[in-house]
Amino acid sequence: xxxxxxxxxxxxxxxxxxxxxxxxxxxxxxxxxxxxxxxxxxxxxxxxxxxxxxxxxxxxxxxxxxxxxxxxxxxxxxxxxxxxxxxxxxxxxxxxxxxxxxxxxxxxxxxxxxxxxxxxxxxxxxxxxxxxxxxxxxxxxxxxxxxxxxxxxxxxxxxxxxxxxxxxxxxxxxxxxxxxxxxxxxxxxxxxxxxxxxxxxxxxxxxxxxxxxxxxxxxxxxxxxxxxxxxxxxxxxxxxxxxxxxxxxxxxxxxxxxxxxxxxxxxxxxxxxxxxxxxxxxxxxxxxxxxxxxxxxxxxxxxxxxxxxxxxxxxxxxxxxx
Amino acid sequence: xxxxxxxxxxxxxxxxxxxxxxxxxxxxxxxxxxxxxxxxxxxxxxxxxxxxxxxxxxxxxxxxxxxxxxxxxxxxxxxxxxxxxxxxxxxxxxxxxxxxxxxxxxxxxxxxxxxxxxxxxxxxxxxxxxxxxxxxxxxxxxxxxxxxxxxxxxxxxxxxxxxxxxxxxxxxxxxxxxxxxxxxxxxxxxxxxxxxxxxxxxxxxxxxxxxxxxxxxxxxxxxxxxxxxxxxxxxxxxxxxxxxxxxxxxxxxxxxxxxxxxxxxxxxxxxxxxxxxxxxxxxxxxxxxxxxxxxxxxxxxxxxxxxxxxxxxxxxxxxxxx
Numbered sequence: 001x002x003x004x005x006x007x008x009x010x011x012x013x014x015x016x017x018x019x020x021x022x023x024x025x026x027x028x029x030x031x032x033x034x035x036x037x038x039x040x041x042x043x044x045x046x047x048x049x050x051x052x053x054x055x056x057x058x059x060x061x062x063x064x065x066x067x068x069x070x071x072x073x074x075x076x077x078x079x080x081x082x083x084x085x086x087x088x089x090x091x092x093x094x095x096x097x098x099x100x101x102x103x104x105x106x107x108x109x110x111x112x113x114x115x116x117x118x119x120x121x122x123x124x125x126x127x128x129x130x131x132x133x134x135x136x137x138x139x140x141x142x143x144x145x146x147x148x149x150x151x152x153x154x155x156x157x158x159x160x161x162x163x164x165x166x167x168x169x170x171x172x173x174x175x176x177x178x179x180x181x182x183x184x185x186x187x188x189x190x191x192x193x194x195x196x197x198x199x200x201x202x203x204x205x206x207x208x209x210x211x212x213x214x215x216x217x218x219x220x221x222x223x224x225x226x227x228x229x230x231x232x233x234x235x236x237x238x239x240x241x242x243x244x245x246x247x248x249x250x251x252x253x254x255x256x257x258x259x260x261x262x263x264x265x266x267x268x269x270x271x272x273x274x275x276x277x278x279x280x281x282x283x284x285x286x287x288x289x290x291x292x293x294x295x296x297x298x299x300x301x302x303x304x305x306x307x308x309x310x311x312x313x314x315x316x317x318x319x320x321x322x
Numbered sequence: 323x324x325x326x327x328x329x330x331x332x333x334x335x336x337x338x339x340x341x342x343x344x345x346x347x348x349x350x351x352x353x354x355x356x357x358x359x360x361x362x363x364x365x366x367x368x369x370x371x372x373x374x375x376x377x378x379x380x381x382x383x384x385x386x387x388x389x390x391x392x393x394x395x396x397x398x399x400x401x402x403x404x405x406x407x408x409x410x411x412x413x414x415x416x417x418x419x420x421x422x423x424x425x426x427x428x429x430x431x432x433x434x435x436x437x438x439x440x441x442x443x444x445x446x447x448x449x450x451x452x453x454x455x456x457x458x459x460x461x462x463x464x465x466x467x468x469x470x471x472x473x474x475x476x477x478x479x480x481x482x483x484x485x486x487x488x489x490x491x492x493x494x495x496x497x498x499x500x501x502x503x504x505x506x507x508x509x510x511x512x513x514x515x516x517x518x519x520x521x522x523x524x525x526x527x528x529x530x531x532x533x534x535x536x537x538x539x540x541x542x543x544x545x546x547x548x549x550x551x552x553x554x555x556x557x558x559x560x561x562x563x564x565x566x567x568x569x570x571x572x573x574x575x576x577x578x579x580x581x582x583x584x585x586x587x588x589x590x591x592x593x594x595x596x597x598x599x600x601x602x603x604x605x606x607x608x609x610x611x612x613x614x615x616x617x618x619x620x621x622x623x624x625x626x627x628x629x630x631x632x633x634x635x636x637x638x639x640x641x642x643x644x
Contacts, residue, residue, distance in 0.1 A: 021476050028481075029488060140366070140632070144625035146577055148584060149617035152599070152606065156614075160607050260477040264581045268603075278480065279585060282487045290484060297477050305475060 014302045081288035090292040101273035108196035120208030142202030151195040151268040168270035211243035252308040360637040367633010373626030381430040388424040395419040404609040416612035432594040436579040437572035443514025448521025456529030470519035505589035528560035562638030573627030
């Protein structure tokens with residue numbers, strides 16, 4: 001099977017999955033109750049006429065299937081509807097808030113990947129040494145340290161006690177750092193990114209180390225060493241390429257975990273991202289935003305999976321395409 | 323592999339010149355006792371077991387050690403709310419005058435009930451689904467694998483949040499409202515329903531491997547029925563791998579509940595660590611102890627279960643590790 005057919009098949013599965021999740025959320029919201037009734041349960045004193053008008057406006061007087069299909073049709077035309085609480089097109093919200101989330105998460109993934117490769121390889125080449133033991137223990141501890149607890153500690157230490165980094169937000173409204181918006185934004189990113197990167201680094205380091213230990217023991221490494229290549233060249237070029245493949249799959253899982261727990265990260269740091277938007281939408285029962293955010297998060301997740309699958313094929317030609 | 327005894331009383335009454343199988347004490351060489359012997363030598367696993375034991379101890383006997391009643395706010399009357407740790411209040415008091423140490427101790431049973439309860443649900447669903455699809459195979463197997471793939475890719479945490487939130491609104495005014503700890507039960511059930519796919523996958527893999535084994539064939543030959551083979555012969559041998567996943571899952575479920583409660587979607591009537599963080603996070607700067615203590619409790623519990631799972635992997639699947 002050619003690579004193109006493989007990608008097309010994955011794409012179809014991906015679209016099915018995204019639609020599946022949106023159906024799940026849509027019918028779950030509606031199975032539990034009519035969105036408007038739920039919305040109004042917490043807002044007493046609304047007259048029936050107003051309810052009728054609102055229902056008509058949001059097309060809630062039609063059947064569920066019709067509603068879903070019209071929502072899907074609109075989404076295909078990039079129209080996610082209008083937010084009830086922000087009174088803005090959901091699309092604009094998703095773009096601006098989504099950008100903030102991606103900023104944090106992509107930076108965190110890249111940083112943790114760099115650190116994990118360096119530490120993991122160093123530990124693997126010195127297996128059972130003190131460095132190795134220290135790295136392993138730190139990583140094991142790190143994997144169990146709940147991200148949000150770490151976030152709280154970071155804020156407490158670096159923001160409240162030392163006063164170095166800001167504890168909330170993505171930008172300063174006044175007094176930007178050195179008057180530069182870019183520096184100011186980076187300055188705000190330090191704490192949330194360290195929190196995200198810490199967990200990823202711990203997991204990836206463990207993975208890369210154990211794969212490296214396996215690969216370094218294989219014959220072709222011995223052959224490479226015997227042929228007189230420099231040790232650093234053997235380790236980073238020959239061994240790492242092979243040890244990296246399982247880590248690559250894990251990258252998509254980590255990305256999914258980060259996106260999935262973005263509500264927690266962004267609540268701790270009051271970060272204006274998708275997760276924070278989602279929490280606000282859930283609290284205020286802003287259904288268009290809930291549906292839109294869910295769709296975007298699922299889409300990002302599935303895209304990450306697809307990209308890993310494709311990268312996988314390019315890195316390791318032995319993998320069968322099916 | 324577990325070697326079941328073939329010997330019967332009739333053998334024992336025979337000549338006795340042969341060492342009959344009954345003379346080998348199977349209890350000392352069974353899968354579980356061998357596993358325990360390996361586990362005892364594993365430092366990581368024992369540390370994990372000790373941490374879990376501490377949490378279980380406080381969950382069971384906590385009320386005898388807790389210095390105050392969980393609803394005691396008398397510190398408020400003495401103007402000692404947000405008081406720093408002292409002999410009177412080991413971890414200080416929080417903003418409502420509660421003794422932090424007492425509240426943290428009373429959070430232990432909640433955490434364990436959430437972890438064990440949701441994983442019990444997840445294991446039952448997972449083992450039945452995975453077991454049958456692994457044993458029977460064919461179309462059912464294919465369907466189940468696609469289904470679990472779907473569950474593995476969707477952002478579970480985000481879906482759980484919306485269900486918990488909407489369910490909390492819908493029950494208002496219905497008979498369900500009077501069920502004690504309704505919100506907590508909902509969280510437990512939903513966590514269980516969403517975390518079975520990894521268990522199902524592992525159960526399927528184990529059943530696929532074990533169903534071709536000779537002892538299963540032997541059981542089939544002597545006419546054991548399908549449920550008998552699945553539950554009495556294959557399942558006990560699949561348990562070690564599953565238990566590792568279950569231990570990991572308990573830690574994961576506790577963390578999930580903590581995150582849900584931290585975002586403010588927890589059960590207001592139950593004392594849980596995430597809830598304590600939620601209530602005290604706003605006062606992080608003034609009363610950091612009230613946030614650090616429950617955070618540490620979550621960390622210790624999750625770390626305990628993770629280390630326990632690590633030790634169990636080493637003990638039962640020694641081939642997997644170096």
